[in-house]
Amino acid sequence: MKLNRYFFILLAFVLAYGLFEFYRPKPIDWSASYRNTDKIPFGTRALYELLPSVMGQASVKNVRLPVYNFLTESKPVTPSNYVFVARSLRFDDNDVRQLLRYVARGNGVFLSAYYFPDTLGRVLGFRALVKPPRLKDTLLTNQFTNPALQKRGGYNFFHDDGRNYLVTKDARNTVVLARNSRNEPTYLRIRYGKGFFYIHNLPLALTNFFVLDRKTSDYAFKALSYLPARPTYWDEYQKQGRFDDDEQSVFRYVLSQPALTWAYYLLVVGLILYALLAGKRTQRVIPVVEPPRNTSLEFVQTVGRVYYQQGDHNHLGQKMIQFFLAHLRERYGLVTTTLDAEFAEALSRRTGVEVSDAQDLVQALQAARRTVTLSEEDVLILNGKIENFRQAVAG
Template sequence: MKKPNKYLLILLGMVVVYTLMEYFRPKTINWDATYRNTDTQPLGSKAMFELLPALVKQPAVTNVRKPIYNQLTEETLPANSNYLFVQGDFDIDDLDQTKLLAWVKRGNTAFISAYSFPDTLEKVLHFRAPLSPFSLADSTLRTNFVNPALRTPNGYNVRHDDGRNYLQVTQPNSPIRVLARNARQQAIFLRIPYGKGTFFIHNLPLAFTNYYALDSATTTQATGALSYLPARPTYWDEYQKQGRFSAEEQSLLRYVLKQPALTWGYYILVWSLLLYAIFAGKRTQRIIPVAEPLKNTTLDFVQTVGRVYFQQGNHDNVARKQIRYFLARLRERYALDTSTLDNELTDTLTRKSGVDAQVVAQLVLILNQANRAIGLNEADLITINAAIEKFQAAAGGGATVRRALTTYY
């Protein structure tokens, strides 16, 4: 059985140890504003989501994980209900906005708390959400309700907000009602009638986060704003903050990538395995043998055959084979009929090969004599070979096989 690679085991051990250390390390407080109803960090909104059913006198609040258009089209909502949005930026497209306006117009209520809103929605509802200059930034700026029943002597301070955000009503003598202002008397909470329904536009979403919802000094700021909602079935939007998939629908990888410690462990493992494949794999791979090209063994074969004939001393056989081979070459190269070695063949071969007529005539004569001879000896073989070589040299054609045979004779 092959032993596991020790370097790979060390690498996996380091990744596991690092992941466990990161996972169990005391967590630092995360002050990022997520507004998610599943987050328990200071600027999440889990506490407000859990307190909301009592404020709207409902057994539960429905968590929405679909775009506005899909929710209002695919789901059958009660005739009169509330739709809440608490987030940093209220960013919806034209389809969502058109569907939301039509839904509110029929007599429903939309509560939107955000720092920024689509320009198209602001134009329809006749309000703006500008920012004061940086010179007016003030994290101690207090806000308070206009309604005396909700107003407190000292107001409310959201110290994680820089105090630059506020709302403006753009239509004079409109039915829009200001429900809360900051210390500069700028509106931060509006009630906007629309058709048979109502929009509540709130410009301080941090007031609904865990830190301020659970602080006794600021908790009534959130509950007071939500007390304007009628006691109806209520829907809380999480699609714009968490997307479509709930925790139960998320894949294992999606969960890993949401946990900082697991995310770093995952990335380290992937990169480590990649580096291992590049470097360790190169060290341990088998040497690939060099494939030598096939050699031309024709000359070796001819030399071997020549040695056999030489050792046997069968000069007659060798001479006749050489003649047959030579005549076959003539037929192939010059398209001649070599069945009869006569004057006609001599003339044709002389003309086609360009060799001197005397050389060709002598060659044909020697071949004729050899064919008529009963037996050929070593001297005859040498004479035949010399005549063929002389013709080949004059004709400009090398003959490897013939040279090999000549080596031994």
């Protein structure tokens, strides 16, 4: 019962801590996740939910597959758009080849990130560069090159440090759609085959904080207005991997929630300490096992007292001889069928007593066996010789 009590106390403490962490007011999370499920300032849930109206569609399909798998296995409709918003885009060579084929057939790919794959940049003729930290500028503004989309004073995204910009080498197929106040490109449209790549270098501008801020709320929609209104796919694989929310395991969900994660770790540590400390303190005491007692001597003494009290000295003497010979057989391996001179010598050799003492004892045993009725005195004499023999052997 004591073990169960400790366990339930630990379990109650962990549950209480987990509930407290889960329901207490959360501090604002300023990390940039760019996830379409996040309501934090730098998630993209607002843009994802408003995007269908911009694209003139009932909904935008959420994609949780690598580019190669999606474009080869799902076979998206043509023409269509494929939108990526992330801090960094990671494509392997197979992904890049499939993206190029997809755009060449007349589709559009919108890529908003600070860092792009070099393989894609070499094919399309652009590079994404970053200035040294000493040149950061949070007051830097951005402006569209199309006068119809421009805003007086430009757009300032003060949570961005202003160090990222684009460089283009293919003036024939590339159009600069937006620049910063240093006249550096931040948004490009690059023709490839029958379609276009839209390279946007300011993903923070598309997050909840700036989409919902009155001063910058129209920037994201102006940037996406260059995409034709048609079926659109939104990539979440770059940020959340393959599994949708309904495919998440319980353990994966626990680790995705900070409060539940800490409660889980606390439970594991508590169980380990419980096993090491409580289990060691409450283990059962090892019982003391006494060695088996030799009751043969007690039995002999009891039988002797019975015969002595009844005055049956003859039976007492005979039993004494039987027990003594049985002792010689078990202890020294002697054959006690015939008690003669040869037996006396064997007894002397096995026990180490003098031959004369052994012969004297054997003669006493023979005499006692031949006597029809042993008296009390005969029994005492026989017992004395046996005890002397035992003491000689023990000495």
